[in-house]
Amino acid sequence: MALDFSVLLRFQDALLKGLLTTLELTLICIVLGCAIGFFVGLARTSDNRILRGVSGFYVEFFRGTPVLIQLFWIFFCLPLLLGTELSNFTSAVIALTLYMGAITSETFRASLRSIGREQYDACVALGLPRWTQTTSVVLPQAVLRAIPTLLSNCISLFKESALVSAVGMADLMFVGSNISNNTARPVEVLTVVALIYFVIAFPLTRAVTFIEQRILTKLAV
Amino acid sequence: MNYSFDFQSVTRNFGPLLDGLVVTLQLTAAANLIGLTLGFVVALMVMSRWAVVRWPATMFVEFFRCTPALVQIVWFFYCVPMLFNVFLGSVTMGILALGMNLTAFNAEAYRASIQAVPREQIDAGIALGLNPLQRILYIVLPNAFRASVPVLLTNGIGIFQQSALVAIVAVQDLMYQGKTLATQTYRPIETFTIVALIYFAVSFPVGQLVGYLERRRAGLAG
DSSP states (O other), X not given: OOOOGGGGGGGHHHHHHHHHHHXXXXXXXXXXHHHHHHHHHHHHTXXXXXXXXXXXXXXXXXXXXXXXXXXXXXXXXXXXXXXXXXXXXXXXXXXXXXXHHHHHHHHHHHHHHTSOHHHHHHHHHTTOOHHHIIIIIIHHHHHHHHHHHHHHXXXXXXXXXXXXXXXXXXXXXXXXXXXXXHHTOHHHHHHHHHHHHHHHHHHHHHHHHHIXXXXXXXXXX | OOOOOOTHHHHTTHHHHHHHHHHHHHHHHHHHHHHHHHHHHHHHHHTOSSHHHHHHHHHHHHHHHSSOHHXXXXXXXXXXXXXXXXXXXXXXXXXXXXXXXXXXXXXXXXHHHHHTSOHHHHHHHHHTTOOHHHIIIIIIHHHHHHHHHHHHHHHHHHHHHXXXXXXXXXXXXXXXXXXXXXXXXXXXXXXXXXXXXXXXXXXXHHHHHHXXXXXXXHHHHO
16 A cells, blocks of 8 residues: 555644643643652551551552553543532543543552661651651752652653544544544554654653663662 | 332343353453564653664553543454455453553553662673673562562553443443343432442452552552
């Protein structure tokens, strides 16, 4: 069969718009998800049994079910339960944020655990209040150590964001499959869509390796 | 909230959901079979001395790791029949698409643990006069396999979850049956909750097992 990639030129703007939606969604969910993830990570290492139980259940549930079903659940069921309409952007943000929160909390938990007991003891010895201890001692170290894994989590989220096309949000994947259906040229269109995702995700995976090898060893954390 | 739950509309239709679960499990098992075997081969290729072998394998791995699984599956379903003129059943296509994805991820897991096999063990193999194939089969493979079990299990259960994506290209797995049932019964909350719980019931024990294996390994090492 003859491949003709020039059909795609006509759809440049549409694809660009889809890509922007994908990036916007990913960025919003990264910020919100990391914030949730950090506090859930703290909650999972807390002494309070109830806090630990609830946060543990949240994390296990979101890591143990397909993202697609989380998305469907929030898209179809949450409006029924709340009795209000949710735009598909809002439900996509909620679903992906909760997913991101669950996976980043595991990252934060691992990095929190790597902070030595003596650091907490030092905080007690210095008489630092709990809040200062968290924000000035625990947070900076945990974040620094978590950076490579967090970046991997961001890449995962970027890839998972393609799922929102299944609930009709006009992201890159959705635009791509629409164009491919309309032009009957799936090979060209879908290949280009895949390449666009690749071009963004690949440098980020290299960055993860780079940070792991250079920056973290240099800082010796 | 004044929603009256009716879980019976779902439990009455449990048959299709179970059929779907069987398809999902078949997809997972077959994809894991492909991923566990081909993944090791690809890992060896990625570490090969010859660039001709290394480059295609590296590109394969990076490409599958850096694009969304959904794009891969949709691409596979639309483009493979057009490009290569092969027409396979949808379950077979699903298995192949998921299997290739898992191959790439497992290759990375194997590579990391192969590189962690201490150099002296391989030197010992050379000293004992084992040929390269024997060194791989008797020294590298058992060592690397044991070290990578937790990651392989995590990847395997990951593909169980990713397999829900084939519902989008109309393979009749658990997710697809759930979607159909939700539309037929007008009971999305009950249906999707039960479907989510079924996925959870399968993934959770495996996740716990991984945690246990990792703790035991850390205990042995320390």
